Amino acid sequence: MLWIKNGIVVDPKNKIKAEKMDLFVKDGKIVDETKVKKQDCTVIDASGKLVVAGGVDMHAHIAGSKINTGRTMRPEEMRVVRNIAGKFRATVGRVLLTAPAIGYEYAKMGYTTSFEAAQPPIGALHTHEELDAIPMIDKGALPVFGNWHLVFKCIEEKNMEKLKALVAWAIERSKGFGVKVVNPGGVEAWMYGGNVKSLDDQVPGFNVTPREIITWLIKANEELGLPHSVHLHCNNLGVPGNYQTTIESIKLANGFSNAKRQVLHVTHVQFNAYAGSSWRDAGSGAAEIAKVVNSMDNVTIDMGQPIFGHATAMTGDAPFQFSLHKLIGARWSNKDTEVETGAGIVPIGYLPNNPVHALQWAIGLELGLLVDSNKVALTTDYPNGGPFTEYPYVMAMLMSKKMREGELSKVNAYVQKATGLTSIDVEKTLYEVIHMTRSLPAKILGLENKGHLGIGADADIAIYNLNPLETDTSKEFEKVYKMFKSAEYTIKGGEIIVKGGELVKEVYGRTFWVDATKKADIQAVMPDIREYFNYYSVQLGNYGVEERWIKKPARIEVV
Amino acid sequence: MAVVIKPKKFFEVCVEAELTPELALRSVDEVKKFKVYYGNKVVELGELFEVAKQGDEKKLILDGDFSRVKWIGARMVDGEIVVKGSVGANCGAFMRGGKITIEGNADDWLGIEMAGGEIIVKGNAGNLVGCAYYGDAVGMTAGKIIIEGNAGNYVGEKMNGGEIVIKGNAGDFIGTEMRAGVIEIHGSCGFVGGDMRGGEIRIKGSFELLPTFKKTEKGWVGDVNVKGEGVIKTF
Numbered sequence: 001m002l003w004i005k006n007g008i009v010v011d012p013k014n015k016i017k018a019e020k021m022d023l024f025v026k027d028g029k030i031v032d033e034t035k036v037k038k039q040d041c042t043v044i045d046a047s048g049k050l051v052v053a054g055g056v057d058m059h060a061h062i063a064g065s066k067i068n069t070g071r072t073m074r075p076e077e078m079r080v081v082r083n084i085a086g087k088f089r090a091t092v093g094r095v096l097l098t099a100p101a102i103g104y105e106y107a108k109m110g111y112t113t114s115f116e117a118a119q120p121p122i123g124a125l126h127t128h129e130e131l132d133a134i135p136m137i138d139k140g141a142l143p144v145f146g147n148w149h150l151v152f153k154c155i156e157e158k159n160m161e162k163l164k165a166l167v168a169w170a171i172e173r174s175k176g177f178g179v180k181v182v183n184p185g186g187v188e189a190w191m192y193g194g195n196v197k198s199l200d201d202q203v204p205g206f207n208v209t210p211r212e213i214i215t216w217l218i219k220a221n222e223e224l225g226l227p228h229s230v231h232l233h234c235n236n237l238g239v240p241g242n243y244q245t246t247i248e249s250i251k252l253a254n255g256f257s258n259a260k261r262q263v264l265h266v267t268h269v270q271f272n273a274y275a276g277s278s279w280r281d282a283g284s285g286a287a288e289i290a291k292v293v294n295s296m297d298n299v300t301i302d303m304g305q306p307i308f309g310h311a312t313a314m315t316g317d318a319p320f321q322f323s324l325h326k327l328i329g330a331r332w333s334n335k336d337t338e339v340e341t342g343a344g345i346v347p348i349g350y351l352p353n354n355p356v357h358a359l360q361w362a363i364g365l366e367l368g369l370l371v372d373s374n375k376v377a378l379t380t381d382y383p384n385g386g387p388f389t390e391y392p393y394v395m396a397m398l399m400s401k402k403m404r405e406g407e408l409s410k411v412n413a414y415v416q417k418a419t420g421l422t423s424i425d426v427e428k429t430l431y432e433v434i435h436m437t438r439s440l441p442a443k444i445l446g447l448e449n450k451g452h453l454g455i456g457a458d459a460d461i462a463i464y465n466l467n468p469l470e471t472d473t474s475k476e477f478e479k480v481y482k483m484f485k486s487a488e489y490t491i492k493g494g495e496i497i498v499k500g501g502e503l504v505k506e507v508y509g510r511t512f513w514v515d516a517t518k519k520a521d522i523q524a525v526m527p528d529i530r531e532y533f534n535y536y537s538v539q540l541g542n543y544g545v546e547e548r549w550i551k552k553p554a555r556i557e558v559v
Numbered sequence: 560m561a562v563v564i565k566p567k568k569f570f571e572v573c574v575e576a577e578l579t580p581e582l583a584l585r586s587v588d589e590v591k592k593f594k595v596y597y598g599n600k601v602v603e604l605g606e607l608f609e610v611a612k613q614g615d616e617k618k619l620i621l622d623g624d625f626s627r628v629k630w631i632g633a634r635m636v637d638g639e640i641v642v643k644g645s646v647g648a649n650c651g652a653f654m655r656g657g658k659i660t661i662e663g664n665a666d667d668w669l670g671i672e673m674a675g676g677e678i679i680v681k682g683n684a685g686n687l688v689g690c691a692y693y694g695d696a697v698g699m700t701a702g703k704i705i706i707e708g709n710a711g712n713y714v715g716e717k718m719n720g721g722e723i724v725i726k727g728n729a730g731d732f733i734g735t736e737m738r739a740g741v742i743e744i745h746g747s748c749g750f751v752g753g754d755m756r757g758g759e760i761r762i763k764g765s766f767e768l769l770p771t772f773k774k775t776e777k778g779w780v781g782d783v784n785v786k787g788e789g790v791i792k793t794f
């Protein structure tokens with residue numbers, strides 16, 4: 001039992017704006033004062049300190065074949081030693097971290113949940129083995145659906161019952177959490193060396209279009225009533241002029257609604273917010289996208305903010321990865337994942353004096369500033385935009401125009417004419433930024449007990465040495481950055497895992513997965529699945545992940 | 560004053576010790592306290608080695624078998640190291656100046672990414688002399704490595720300056736992805752110059768030429784696969 005005394009609590013989900021109060025923890029949950037015996041509590045004196053829910057990263061690439069291939073092809077990333085074996089495990093990695101390093105670095109920063117944003121269903125076992133190797137945090141993974149032959153077939157046949165059955169079956173088999181869609185149709189076109197260029201291009205070999213793939217999957221997702229919405233990586237990612245495709249894709253959410261959450265989450269929008277016709281005249285489409293997102297109440301986005309320095313581009317968007325390799329000449333690895341999907345990996349670095357990189361950096365910030373704080377979550381699309389360990393930099397930048405002015409003076413002047421960043425006066429409040437990193441991502445994912453400090457919430461808590469009542473986040477950005485980098489305390493499931501910025505205890509979190517098999521007639525799709533297994537490298541009986549193989553599974557049943 | 564360092568025993572596991580001539584500026588007691596890795600344990604140099612002073616130059620004399628001691632002379636900028644035996648891997652890595660003389664053999668990764676200074680090996684050297692660490696873009700950029708005996712594979716991979724002279728034979732993949740600098744082999748070697756963009760490789764004995772080099776007055780020029788202008792010639 002814990003008694004967190006006299007902290008200044010910011011808890012946007014429960015509308016608490018910097019209030020001095022006590023919190024009580026029992027059996028891994030936040031409980032009412034009357035439920036604990038105070039004399040038995042470990043007391044944490046949080047006087048003058050900020051107390052918030054543990055951070056929730058709703059989109060990062062932390063486990064599975066992509067990050068592992070990245071590690072293999074980037075030995076130079078593995079030469080940064082972070083921790084020597086002792087009480088805690090040995091960890092290495094500059095931006096591409098080893099599995100234990102991922103858990104440790106999130107924990108040190110006060111983050112307690114992170115979701116792997118793209119797992120090929122057939123690679124689920126590898127993904128879960130790696131998730132199991134990440135200590136400290138709660139986890140989950142989103143299987144990908146946007147280029148799966150059988151998904152195309154269900155849509156071609158206009159058979160919604162079959163599509164729902166396939167989605168529910170695949171999420172159960174992969175112990176996944178929701179429906180991820182990456183460049184719908186485009187990765188299939190890549191199997192023939194091409195890509196799709198608009199929502200209405202026909203996918204080679206199938207009578208379907210990206211528009212149909214997205215809308216049919218939204219409909220299936222909503223009819224199944226999954227906790228999370230469709231999670232979309234748009235077509236034309238990384239192509240100047242793509243902001244229009246993004247807006248068209250966002251508008252596909254029209255006509256759908258859900259009382260609890262968005263019906264479409266569009267991810268790492270920075271990579272999909274470019275105006276212009278080539279990299280020579282590229283500009284920002286962030287303001288236009290923000291206008292559309294702000295006008296709709298059923299769509300959310302995340303930033304995909306680039307951080308200057310090293311990064312590794314790794315997405316299921318195989319054709320994009322090839323174009324990136326051609327553009328910058330860096331190493332490239334391609335993955336063709338049987339009949340389900342593909343992927344690619346390319347090392348990249350973001351340089352402040354490179355006009356394109358500076359443009360990307362500015363667009364990410366524009367999105368974070370111009371979109372309603374209730375609709376944009378903070379991400380770097382780790383490791384695509386850079387390390388998640390720099391989230392505090394993004395938080396501080398959103399809260400301080402002065403900090404942005406300082407940073408703007410160091411980047412290529414191209415951003416001044418190509419984006420609107422210099423003229424944005426918005427300074428998000430601490431309350432908003434806490435929302436964007438805790439309660440909002442938890443709400444987007446549909447995790448009711450995460451991202452807040454109300455009674456019954458998971459006791460995932462971060463305490464920072466920052467008094468919100470006495471800190472001017474606009475002026476004291478250096479302090480804000482420093483304090484969010486390193487938590488005074490991180491509490492995971494009621495246990496103190498970080499103290500004074502240092503790890504004190506290793507714990508293993510849960511892996512959330514969604515079981516919606518009761519919401520669909522799985523038998524409706526089984527004959528097709530059996531037929532498709534003629535083309536798989538494994539037999540149906542060997543496909544998927546059993547719950548007992550996972551270290552700490554947490555099943556969420558949809559009824 | 561020169562410092563003489565002598566192993567006290569046979570090392571069960573490798574020692575990692577960035578021994579540089581800077582140590583000669585310290586007292587014997589300070590040198591004995593210098594931290595090195597013995598396997599995965601951090602220990603004081605004095606636990607594994609005897610230390611004595613001799614003469615008054617900025618010089619390190621490594622007296623004995625150092626073939627299980629890695630990183631000797633790594634990052635050194637000046638002064639001199641004389642090894643009376645053989646050295647372990649990564650000797651002279653990232654070195655910027657000064658001189659290392661090895662009377663025995665050198666293990667792999669000799670003079671990796673070196674940017675100045677001189678290394679002389681009286682015996683043989685292993686693989687990956689003067690090249691880039693895996694994943695890094697550029698190998699040796701300046702300085703000179705002389706090997707009196709033979710060398711292994713991947714000599715001068717991604718080399719971008721400086722000179723490597725091998726008096727004996729060398730293995731395969733000499734000057735792969737080389738951009739600038741000179742490799743001179745007095746004996747014979749295997750495949751040479753794959754993806755070479757620039758620089759010069761001179762060979763006295765026999766070698767295997769890739770079909771992607773064009774015969775010109777200067778020698779064989781290539782690798783044409785990467786529009787390279789490297790030169791391979793005999794002497």
Ligand SMILES: [Zn+2]
Nearest residue numbers: 059117268381
């Ligand atoms: Zn991503």
